[in-house]
Amino acid sequence: MKKIKSVLKNIGLYFSVFNKENRFSWWLHFIRSLPGEGVFPEFRWRFYKNRLKDCGKFYTHTGVIIKGWELISIGEGSWINIGCMIFATGKAQISLGKNVMLGPYCVITSQQHSILDTTQPMIKQSLTGDGGVIIEDDCWLGAHVVIAGNVRIGKGSVIGANSFVNKDIPAYSIAVGSPARVIKSRLQANTQVDT
Numbered sequence: 079m080k081k082i083k084s085v086l087k088n089i090g091l092y093f094s095v096f097n098k099e100n101r102f103s104w105w106l107h108f109i110r111s112l113p114g115e116g117v118f119p120e121f122r123w124r125f126y127k128n129r130l131k132d133c134g135k136f137y138t139h140t141g142v143i144i145k146g147w148e149l150i151s152i153g154e155g156s157w158i159n160i161g162c163m164i165f166a167t168g169k170a171q172i173s174l175g176k177n178v179m180l181g182p183y184c185v186i187t188s189q190q191h192s193i194l195d196t197t198q199p200m201i202k203q204s205l206t207g208d209g210g211v212i213i214e215d216d217c218w219l220g221a222h223v224v225i226a227g228n229v230r231i232g233k234g235s236v237i238g239a240n241s242f243v244n245k246d247i248p249a250y251s252i253a254v255g256s257p258a259r260v261i262k263s264r265l266q267a268n269t270q271v272d273t
């Protein structure tokens with residue numbers, strides 16, 4: 079009896095699962111969890127193409143989370159591997175150029191939590207930063223790269239696995255580590271490619 083009463087009490091909550099907003103969340107979850115092979119990436123791209131600020135045809139693997147659609151551009155031929163998160167907030171934009179590759183589990187956000195005020199929990203503090211993230215054409219970010227706003231990665235650059243990028247990276251660089259430091263230039267090997 080007690081159980082039934084509690085179910086009845088929460089009936090509004092149960093039914094809210096079917097309201098418009100939550101139905102869209104289910105749909106979004108479904109789209110994100112589709113496989114990374116066969117027709118499914120194309121299906122996912124069709125879902126995103128009219129929602130992002132700007133995009134060419136790009137690939138996403140399973141479990142990629144893209145949020146802040148109206149602030150995000152993704153160029154033709156880009157490839158976003160499994161479990162990546164691209165999250166734009168505030169006014170700061172995130173732009174991926176053409177033929178950009180993101181390795182598995184990269185996180186790209188445009189803002190960070192403010193950490194200045196110690197009198198209130200950080201979760202309640204506003205997000206800061208309005209510089210955004212620009213990743214130019216033909217960059218390759220290895221697995222688990224993290225970028226938290228205010229960064230431009232120049233054309234043709236490679237960012238090593240597990241790097242945290244907090245400064246601009248010149249074009250055709252190879253940068254590794256946390257924080258990421260440029261260790262070489264791809265131009266030395268004369269391997270420039272036009273995209």
Ligand SMILES: CC(C)(COP(=O)(O)OP(=O)(O)OC[C@H]1O[C@@H](n2cnc3c(N)ncnc32)[C@H](O)[C@@H]1OP(=O)(O)O)[C@@H](O)C(=O)NCCC(=O)NCCS
Nearest residue numbers: 180181182219220221236237238239240252254255261262
């Ligand atoms: C950066 C990378 C492309 C290698 O570039 P490279 O020019 O061939 O570099 P090298 O292997 O010659 O290494 C140069 C130096 O950088 C270091 N280094 C290379 N990758 C590194 C990384 N991810 N983090 C920290 N240091 C790294 C090497 O240890 C070496 O240091 P040393 O000179 O002190 O020995 C590669 O290491 C990498 O991170 N690839 C990403 C792999 C990945 O994530 N794949 C899955 C996604 S598709």
